[in-house]
Amino acid sequence: MSVQLESLRRILIIRLSSLGDILLTTPLIRTIKNRFPKIEIDFLLKSEYQDVLKNNPHLNKIFLYSNNYNNAVVEEIENSNNPKYDLIIDLQNNIRSRRITSKLKIRTVRFKKYTFRKFILVQTKINLMKNLPLIPERYAKTIGIDLDKSGVEIFSDKIPSDKISGLNKIVGICPGAKHFTKRYPIEYQIQLCKQLVEYNFNVVLFGGKIDEGICSEISSKVPEVINLQNNDDILQTVSDMKMCDIIICNDSGLMHVASSLDKKLIAIFGSTVKEFGFMPYNCSNSIIVENENLGCRPCSHIGRRSCPKTHFNCMKKIKPEDIIKLIQEIS
Numbered sequence: 001m002s003v004q005l006e007s008l009r010r011i012l013i014i015r016l017s018s019l020g021d022i023l024l025t026t027p028l029i030r031t032i033k034n035r036f037p038k039i040e041i042d043f044l045l046k047s048e049y050q051d052v053l054k055n056n057p058h059l060n061k062i063f064l065y066s067n068n069y070n071n072a073v074v075e076e077i078e079n080s081n082n083p084k085y086d087l088i089i090d091l092q093n094n095i096r097s098r099r100i101t102s103k104l105k106i107r108t109v110r111f112k113k114y115t116f117r118k119f120i121l122v123q124t125k126i127n128l129m130k131n132l133p134l135i136p137e138r139y140a141k142t143i144g145i146d147l148d149k150s151g152v153e154i155f156s157d158k159i160p161s162d163k164i165s166g167l168n169k170i171v172g173i174c175p176g177a178k179h180f181t182k183r184y185p186i187e188y189q190i191q192l193c194k195q196l197v198e199y200n201f202n203v204v205l206f207g208g209k210i211d212e213g214i215c216s217e218i219s220s221k222v223p224e225v226i227n228l229q230n231n232d233d234i235l236q237t238v239s240d241m242k243m244c245d246i247i248i249c250n251d252s253g254l255m256h257v258a259s260s261l262d263k264k265l266i267a268i269f270g271s272t273v274k275e276f277g278f279m280p281y282n283c284s285n286s287i288i289v290e291n292e293n294l295g296c297r298p299c300s301h302i303g304r305r306s307c308p309k310t311h312f313n314c315m316k317k318i319k320p321e322d323i324i325k326l327i328q329e330i331s
């Protein structure tokens with residue numbers, strides 16, 4: 001849908017979760033504000049992700065959503081609705097966001113999710129998504145504009161950790177992901193860390209609250225690594241990542257954090273595929289590593305608790321030495 005943005009004064013963008021999805025809205029936010037500086041842009045997201053947009057200079061106000069208080073946030077938005085919103089851009093497009101927009105009664109445009117195409121790709125492996133643009137560009141299509149050529153953005157006001165101050169040859173590793181089939185096997189990650197240490201790299205682990213277990217296990221097996229996993233302090237993670245020369249990630253939210261820094265980035269894809277649109281966006285130094293010779297990929301568009309075929313070859317066929325070789329080529 002094409003929207004006449006030049007006539008608008010205020011818009012509200014809704015993307016409630018999660019880390020990567022919210023980061024991927026930032027090219028749209030920046031493009032709108034740069035092209036139409038008179039527009040005030042407000043944003044509604046879940047409270048646990050507020051730091052992702054906390055310091056974004058293109059936003060006017062951030063509203064925080066809680067599962068238990070959606071009526072309260074609607075009232076807060078209504079009370080701030082002066083002058084009135086001209087448009088809501090619903091990039092979540094689920095039951096919760098639709099409930100909110102139905103109560104606000106403001107003109108709304110919604111992100112097209114291509115749910116049927118994803119279903120067909122996962123269930124039959126017929127790929128109707130290969131010509132679709134990446135997620136930020138799909139977000140932009142919601143209002144019919146083209147994005148600028150920059151990547152995703154996150155603005156940190158933290159300083160790097162003392163543990164890595166003054167170090168060089170730093171390889172950051174983000175070993176976690178919400179779902180098992182998106183995580184590079186921990187035994188491979190331990191082997192990878194050991195080899196990197198042998199090659200005189202300084203290895204740093206990054207992760208949030210859910211990654212505490214995997215980061216602790218790796219650091220216990222490879223005591224030379226520096227474990228900077230924290231309690232979801234995403235802005236501290238951003239500042240620490242800036243010190244890295246190379247970052248290795250799974251297909252996860254932290255992959256998009258790393259891409260915002262335009263670092264040399266190696267992203268390992270397991271059960272998911274690039275066609276879902278969640279590749280590092282406009283990151284000139286990114287490399288996707290994946291096993292393209294499997295008939296069972298993708299087995300999910302978000303990841304699974306276990307490999308449905310039990311072999312987990314989408315990850316297990318990608319050996320640590322393959323990653324080491326890539327690091328040597330780009331370092």
